[in-house]
Amino acid sequence: MTTEAYARPLPQSAAITPAAAARRLLAKHWDGRLPVVPEQIATAEGLRVERLGLFEDYEFSGEFLKSQRLIYVNEREPMVRQRFTLAHELGHYALGHENSPRDTSAEFSSRTGDPKERAANQFAAELLMPAEAVAKLVQSGRFGSVDELAKAFNVSKVAMTYRINNLGLLV
Missing domain, CATH: 1.10.10.2910 (Arc Repressor Mutant, subunit A)
Known part of the structure; x- marks a missing residue:
């Protein structure tokens, strides 16, 4: 990236x-x-x-x-x-x-x-968790779970869950 x-x-x-x-x-x-x-x-x-x-x-x-x-x-x-x-x-x-x-x-x-x-x-x-980066990774399909995304961004699962929900993205 x-x-x-x-x-x-x-x-x-x-x-x-x-x-x-x-x-x-x-x-x-x-x-x-x-x-x-x-x-x-x-x-x-x-x-x-x-x-x-x-x-x-x-x-x-x-x-x-x-x-x-x-x-x-x-x-x-x-x-x-x-x-x-x-x-x-x-x-x-x-x-x-x-x-x-x-x-x-x-x-x-x-x-x-x-x-x-x-x-x-x-x-x-x-x-x-920059919105564009999160959206791109979610849309790429390379990350199948919130846990995997949280690890990629080095944030808590809770923080990533809020972020995905606030951005209207589905994992």
Whole structure:
């Protein structure tokens, strides 16, 4: 897969939706290979990523500190969760949000009522599971299950299930 296949620059007049913001970062920093590596994108944007929790008492999933250009991720959580957390916090940055102090698992739920948290979740879904890439792989027939797709994108089965449903795709 190549970047050109999935990341197209948006016209200047386009509104910046969470998905559009993710596509812009993908166009700038993604080489088109799966899985997308959010830490590389964050670093390329000049953000520091620090993992906490192994030796510190850090009870949150992640945090974005705008003034410090810093993203914290809880390294005690499963790797697929850390990847989504990092993409979510990168979403706060890309969407111009102020500090996002200490996101918990509730903020990563599709049921969160906070519009900024929902937007960061939408950003993370597009960043980690770009719609065009997911659609192309589903339509190719090479992946016969949600589990196989989740492994290809290095996301949880739950995240991939939501993504496929939100994109109106069948596996």
